[in-house]
Amino acid sequence: MPRTRIPVPWMVCGLGLLWMLLIACVSAQQSSPATPVRATEAIASGASAQEWNRIVEAAKAEGEVIVWTQVGEDRRRFYKDAFEKAYPGIRVNLFQAPQSAERDARFLQEWQAGVAKVDVMIAGSAGVNARIKPVGGLQPLRPLLRPDILDPAVWRLGILWVDKEQQYMLMSDTSVYPPVTVNHSIAENEIQSWEDLLHPRYKGKIVQTDPRSSGPGFAAGLFMYYNPDLGPEFMRELYNKGVVFSPDERQNAEWIDSGRMLIGISARPQEVEALRKIGGTLRIVPVLKVKGRPEAFFQGSDGILFVPNLDPLPHPNAARVYVNWFYSRDGQQAMADILQLPSNRVDVDLSNVPQYTIPQRGVEYTNMNEERFTSTESVQQMRDYVDRIYVAP
């Protein structure tokens, strides 16, 4: 009887599969067990322990909370894994869209059709302000929060509501994105003010994410456009110098490091730090001057949460537990540790967070998440202006 020969590619595929399974088994054994916190540890000072325990038990009976946000494995570790570790009986059903625009489009379709099933949405406040809030798609967050979270004393810069009604969106992270990150070839004091960026030497050598799309470049664009001492005219001059709009933040940091680009506007700190850890020589300029005064901006991103206007929510108790965990010390510590975002809470240890991302004394900051900047009209005005004046290099 002839022997059957196994073709080489099949053998390679089989061995590859076996190898993957082996690694999977090893890493599964290495993963650490969850260390749940007792519900009573998270009790608010003003709320009754009994009442809170009742909510937590009801949430466990519901079994899950549906959270919609943006993609990212690190975000999954924060939004899902950290919460499930804190509340083992409640599973996070996490939906992650590539961009908040896609998430919001899907939510609006489902909400208007009356089939939306979401308890909590996180991040992308500009889009939510522009699209979901105006059509009544949000319900107030304030009534769901425990009194200890609404205590101004626990927040470094006070309670920062994004919406003018101070009901819907509470901002918990206040990230100062360095205005510029520079290649090592740029001398220490070469760039001290926003106006220095207009030097002809930097023509075609400045990169940022598109100010018309959500991301770090968006806040920088709003800052420039609405700053009375910079304004549209400065923006026009700068964007006529051939600033490259590139959406890949990691690549942008690499370009600055390698010298392909000399300057990055509002580069993501996590990317800069990742490069510096492996010997990258790009440098942060933490603050730039405007008309001689140090001025900067901070923004919130992954630390802003919204509750959709659904009556009832699919899991009302679990949603309440999630919301309160998110803004609690535990939730904010997880955010600082996993996403390296500076929480605005005073009781969170920020030693893992790049220090230049934490607001400093002596600098005038603008909160770019305020509704006067992120309302549909404000955003659209800046967007249309950039459309008109931008000249690609």
Add this chain to the structure above:
Amino acid sequence: MAQAEIAIVKALAKPAFSWRAGIQWAFLLLITAIILAPVAMVTLGGFNVARPTEGFRFGFDNWARAWADPQVWQALWNSISIVTIRGILGFAIAIPLAWLVARTNIPGAKWLEFGFWVAFFMPSMAYIQGWVFLLEGGRGLLNQWFTMLFGQPSPIDVYSYWGIIWVHLMAQNVSALFILLVLGFRNMDASLEEVARTCGASRLRTLLDVTLPLSRPMLAMLVVLAIIRGMQSYEVEQVLGQPAGIQVYSTLVVRMLSVEPPRIPEGTALSTLVLISLIPLILLQRLYIGRRQYTTVSSKMRTALVDLGRLRWIAFGVVFSVVMLQTFVPFVATVAGSLMRRWGYFTIASPWTLERWQRVLGDDLFIRSLLNTLFLGVISGITAAIVCFLIAYVLIRTQFPGRDALDFVSWLPWAIPGVLLSLGLLTLILMIPPLRILHGSMLMLVIAMIMFRLPLGVHLLKTGFMQINRELEEASTICGGTWLSTQLRIILPILMPMLIAVALMTFVTAVNEVSGVVLLASTETRTLSLLSLGYLLGAAPQKEAAAVVTTIMILLCVGVALIARAFGLRLAEGGLR
């Protein structure tokens, strides 16, 4: 003899499927509705000038605003220019390569063909990363070698117009054309070429005067395909074009969809440009094909190959080099990236690590995403092959009155960007209450996958049917074969390579597609491509972990292709017996 003639006349006179006309109509209406409805939703969206809280209000404001964008004309010109040049070069490379593999005695033809399949499986990002690694300005490896050799900076930079063209050629442009051309060339009757050779025509002249004219339906389909897909091509232009200031039509549409606040109606209006351009394209395609016969597969068909003599080894070298360029560069770049601490950074301390593999394979979502992908890919692939077969059959083999309309409709899913098409599908199922049960289900994703590959599948199989002489089916009918047995025993085996190609290409789409599934998938139906995206787009992106998932996706496609190939060949042989 007279009785036999009467039987033939009766068999031919009998209207095909008259007793099944109702089912045929129902099937076709269903297909048309599934395709047309979301496309219509998207198209109408371009004319809706109402505010989000209002209903539908007709107007041209979105069109006016979209075309008033100062970059739109330059972007369109760039798109047309890139599509034309990559199309001409792509065909110029793919036609001779496909002919060599399909029509000559080149050594290792089957494995060379499989090499192009592997190239087709590579995601665009693998090509982009690979070529950026080699050809980026002063940093690219090849550019650094150039500087060392010649003492001056290399003039080549992948972030440029020609960089975009090059990466397209090395990516799926040539491999897709090659795969489809091979399928057409294989169904060629060698006796036609032999006649030309006997009459003194050279090999080149035979290729130009016999082989290519007989492949007109295939070539016309590929030209339309290349133009439509070229206009929608996004990733390469986005990554390589932005630093060089090159904006194209597709990047402009995507930008309109992703800005704050999104310009969805304007993006929709602009995106329907390809839809409109489809009409003249299809008319031209029909003019080109004409009413001639392109039958090459008959009972007298001979499949002899052209003997290249000693030249076959040179030909092998050329094809093998292209295969290596198309597979080795992206695959090595992806695998290396998955094993590095930071992709592309070789000079840092301890650059290699298995940490990303451990992280991905230890991820709770990995196994579920893998199973979802396999399920989605296999079901979509098989269903797409069946659906495309039936549509192509109706288009070529029946006198169905709505054939022309169906032919046009079958191109539509490619005329709209994937994300808008899935938005149209989502709107549709949410608008019709009984369909809401499909929301977030695997069935919805299967429908979407079939739609994404429908144009290719239908028109590929259409060319296949055009090549098959009706005498084969008629002979089977005369011998007492039913329609089903004729299709299963005669037509299916002949078309099997094409059916496998359609199934595999749909499988690859299910594995790689992101924009088309993101609005339709739920946490339970997440696929590997979405898992990969999660690593790629986080607050601190893990490109290396995404490379792990990409490597697994490539291996998955190769594994499935090997199985499909073995299974398909067996089926074909069984059918012929």
